[in-house]
Amino acid sequence: MLNSVFVGNPGNSGDPAVYQSQSASIVAHENQAVLDYIAARKASNTNYYELASTSLNPAQTYGSLNQPVVLIITDSNLKLSASLTGFGILQVPNDFEISSTLHWTGIVMVRSSSGQFIINTGAAGFINGALMLQAGSLFGLSTSNTGAVFKITYSCDAIDVAMGSRPLKVVSQTETSY
Numbered sequence: 001m002l003n004s005v006f007v008g009n010p011g012n013s014g015d016p017a018v019y020q021s022q023s024a025s026i027v028a029h030e031n032q033a034v035l036d037y038i039a040a041r042k043a044s045n046t047n048y049y050e051l052a053s054t055s056l057n058p059a060q061t062y063g064s065l066n067q068p069v070v071l072i073i074t075d076s077n078l079k080l081s082a083s084l085t086g087f088g089i090l091q092v093p094n095d096f097e098i099s100s101t102l103h104w105t106g107i108v109m110v111r112s113s114s115g116q117f118i119i120n121t122g123a124a125g126f127i128n129g130a131l132m133l134q135a136g137s138l139f140g141l142s143t144s145n146t147g148a149v150f151k152i153t154y155s156c157d158a159i160d161v162a163m164g165s166r167p168l169k170v171v172s173q174t175e176t177s178y
Helices: 030-044 156-162
Strands: 048-051 069-073 077-080 084-092 095-098 101-110 116-119 124-133 138-141 150-154
Touching: 030 048, 030 069, 030 084, 030 101, 030 124, 077 084, 084 156, 095 101, 101 156, 124 156
Parallel strands: 048 069, 069 084, 077 095, 084 101, 095 116, 101 124, 116 138, 124 150
Antiparallel strands: none
């Protein structure tokens, strides 16, 4: 169970006019929230793709920061041996094995509780946002001295982009003196 007590300062700004909830915002079923969002995107057919892994085009960037996609892999497994770049949500039904370059900004979700997420020797790139594995999924890592680097970094901004909402930003400010 997650701790629902807000820890830390009430916001990341010293400006009292900037609102931030004093209580933690907890989504009880994060996986279901993402699946509901995917279903809505499928129903609207907005930047939604269902592709077999053999149909992925390594020369194509799927989506952008302003137009994130939902990319569903229809094979049961994705063994990435060519580059893949994208923005949004990447959903793999079962095993996801990376042996080449992945640059993904947003959410990567491995759906099966018996699925595996494997980063092989020579994998390069990043997942910037969130990696979501179903309970029971396995995480594997093969390392060597090839010089290739693969990073998984958590980013609220990247998750917001993937879910179609824009992060809060200051667009202007003024000062008044009396």
